[in-house]
Amino acid sequence: MTETKPSVNAAAITLPEPAELARLLGVAPQTVRVHEPHLFVGDARPLIEYTAFRSEDVLSHVLGSGWEKSKEEIELRALDGYFVRVPVAKLKQHRAYFAVARADGSPFMVDNPAQQESNLPLGPYYLIWDNVSDPALIRDGATHWPYQVSTVALRAPAMHSLLPDGIAPAYQRHAELAQKYCLSCHLVNGYGGDKMPINLADRVKRLSEPAFLTWVLDPAAVDAYTAMPAMAPMLPQAEREQIARDLYDYFLQLPVHQ
Ligand code: HEC
Known part of the structure; x- marks a missing residue:
């Protein structure tokens, strides 16, 4: 593959259908066994096998191989407005896959008790991580496991908004926490996800600290x-607080803008 420099300003790319992607990549998806974080309850860590493409193959195909050398973030958007940015460094350090089916042929769905939802469709693509051979990932729970992913883009870190x-x-660390845990669904001054598009920079100023802590x-x-x-939920309570x-x-x- 020739090396191309993906641009952080390029439009997001819609992923092709899984069968078409297999044809374009020239590889069939493989079976990947993970602890399914949407099903973590108490100490239970259910194992599920998915059929999945390696993330580096998918990203190199759609973005060009230069994405791996960047210090940017991969933005994955779901059909319902949920969006996640995963640092390229995390994708280089751990194994992620784009799942397209359950390996046992059962429906490609999951329950999400944390969001009071059951039988959630996961397709077209579900980003999963090998947290079986890399148990450090279990701490992140379902953070960075977006489902119904349809588009991919390379983006510069949004530190000018955050x-x-x-x-x-010194607030850089706080901004990164907000991005990791909140901005897949909420906004900060126009930046973030549209699942529940409230501006946290504004809304939180109207909540007392105890009310905020309870929400979170x-x-x-x-x-x-x-x-x-x-x-x-996977972190120790003192660390969460x-x-x-x-x-x-x-x-x-x-400051509040917009
Ligand atoms: C998976 C999506 C999602 C994530 C991630 C998320 N939220 Fe929410 N949040 C929601 C939804 C949906 C509601 C509306 C809930 C309701 O009305 O029952 C909400 C409501 C809120 C509210 C109350 C808003 C109001 O005044 O009505 C606050 C405050 C809040 N979220 C803050 C946060 C913070 C801070 C984070 C990160 C630690 C976060 N949320 C992460 C989806 C999310």
Whole structure:
């Protein structure tokens, strides 16, 4: 393959149908066994086998092989407005796959108890990670496991939105936490996902710290039927609380635009 330089300004690319992708890549998808994080309850770590393409094959095909050398992020968008940005560095460090089916032929769906949803269709593409041979990934739970993915793009990190002028550089870590845990569904001043498009820079300033902490750590305590998942359920409680307090501090500091 010739090396091309993918551009961070290029339009997002719609992934071809799985059968067409197999033809274009010249490889059949393989069976990949993962601990399915959407099904983590208590200490249960159910194993599921998916049929999947290696992420490096898919990304090199659609973006050009130069994506691997960049310090950018891969943006994956789902049909329902959910969006995830995964740092290229994480994709280089761990094994990710684009799943297209269940290996045992059962429907390509999953339950998502954290968002009160069952029989969720996963296709056309579901980004999965080999957290069986790489158990460190279990800590991330379902973060960076977007389903119904239809488009892929290379993007520059959005630090101009997340760390605008006037915010101390020490908040970079907080901005990264917000991106990882919140901005797949919510916005900060226009940047983020459209699943629940509220501007956290604005909305959080109208919440007390205890109210915010409850939303983030235990949304079901606010509304038993909420579609908001609890943040980072796999992390120790003390660490979750620290992250939530840091996020509150960060959203209070952020200026509001739009
Ligand atoms: C998977 C999508 C998703 C993620 C990730 C997510 N949220 Fe939410 N959030 C929602 C949805 C959906 C609602 C609306 C819930 C409802 O009304 O029951 C919501 C509601 C909220 C509310 C209440 C808004 C209001 O005033 O009505 C706050 C505050 C909030 N989210 C903050 C956060 C923060 C902070 C994070 C990151 C730690 C986060 N959310 C991560 C989907 C998400």
